[in-house]
Amino acid sequence: MTDLPILPSGFRFGASTASYQIEGAVDEDGRGPTIWDTFTHEPGRIRGGDTGDVAIDHYHRWEGDLDLLAELGIHDYRFSIAWSRILPQGTGAVEPRGLAFYDRLVDGLLARGIRPVPTLYHWDLPQALEDRGGWLSRDTAEALGDYVGVVVDRLGDRVRDWITLNEMSVQTLYGYALTDHAPGRGLGFGALPVAHHQLLAHGHAVARLRAAGAERVGVAQQHFPVVPASGAMEDLVAAGTFAAITNWLFADPLLAGRYPEELRPLIPVDDAQLAEDLALISAPLDFYGVNYYEPMLVEAPREGADYAGAAEVDLPEGLPFALLPYPSEERTDFGWAIAPDQLTAILRELRERYPNLPPVVITEGGASFHDGPGADGAVHDARRIAYLDAHLRAVADAVAAGVDVRGYYTWSAFDNFEWAAGNDERFGLVYVDYATQERIRKDSFAWYRDVIAAQP
Ligand code: FCB
DSSP, X not given: OOOOOOOOTTOEEEEEOOHHHHOOOTTSTTOOOBHHHHHHTSTTSSGGGOOSSSTTOHHHHHHHHHHHHHHHTOSEEEEXXXXXXXXXXXXXXXXXXXXXXXXXXXXXXXXXXXXXXXXXXXXXXXXXXXXXXXGGSTHHHHHHHHHHHHHXXXXXXXXXXXXXXXXXXXIIIIIIISSSSTTOOOOGGGGHHHHHHHHHHHHHHHHHHHHTTOSEEEEEEEOOOEEESSSSHHHHHHHHHHHIIIIIHHHHHHHHSOOOGGGGGGSOSOHHHHHHHHHHHTOOOSEEEXXXXXXXXXXXXXXXXXXXXXXXXXXXTTOSOEEEOOOOSXXXXXXXXXXXXXXXXXXXXXXXXXXXXXXXXXXXXXXXXXXOOOTTSOBOOHHHHHHHHHHHHHHHHHHHTTOOEEEEEEEOSBOOOOGGGTTSOOOOSEEEETTTTEEEEBHHHHHHHHHXXXXX
């Protein structure tokens, strides 16, 4: 194929993973348990009863995995550091074997000419901290700062790019407001302090990274473009409320130093403290990471309507908004709507909403298709190629419309443990056979490699 998507020169292509989703080795080298270890071992939480105990065994197979990344030709590799490998109890004693693992990983990437872009926190909170209140406790934000200090002391001489937290919105909403993700608290609006404490943790992390001379600091945020189901006032209001909770509750403090007005009463601090906190939270960033998967269609709940199963998350009753399936012609095998134009739309919306928006990196984008090896032993995932092609072109459209987008990291380099959905959902460019841990390059692997090689 010659007609490959072309991005501006200097654009960075990458791939992303996260510790709990790939590493396995949960009891090795002093690693402490996390909320995901606890959650996955509770009956009924994860589809098929899968856990991340072994995952794709990356902890032992990392060298071969890095060789695959080198062959892929990516510029940047986004992985996450497991807090409980470094500080098994979340605070206190440092585990040198945990630090040594990431030390080897960073050296292995640099030796292969790949830039390491670690995420410091991708949802795997040490269980010891959850036992003391988890993200409902303000102390957790400070604890994250201290942990980041330990990591940057060790890796900061070689790592130039850092991502603080991954998708605070998803952990707050799915993990604390609802029960779909760890720790599965189901607190409804009582989860709002979690948002504030994660934002504060981000602020502490940025301060620590800056103090250590980090070159580029960013965050990775999920952005669901929110589309009202109709032009009726009640649907516009419902969509606005939903967008405030999923998008602006997090992005406004980070990028504009304020909370959406309607949510301010739920933030558990007085005005003086809030001003101090927001100053820390809104410290300038070098890049803003956007994770994009799909848009949400929202309406004002209709009397007597049954929304159960309509969208992929079931919301409790009594909320001022309801989720509907987004009307896209195609869906991934996970059931997610395929809507590349909405990626362009959310990038433009961010650009318009935030005059100080830093350069954007798409820190995650990809699709689960279940294709496995056929009779010829190869994985022909043409739908993933079409998906990535369309989304890279959507990024190019956003760039043409004036949004400063500097990179695209696909989720994911390898098939991996997909949280509540377990091992069935496959997002990788590399297929993993969970029984043998064999890795098989999918067709999309060769395609992505060719795209990278074709850039100016
Ligand atoms: C995102 C997560 C990532 C992965 C993708 C599919 O919300 O950040 O870990 O599971 O979804």
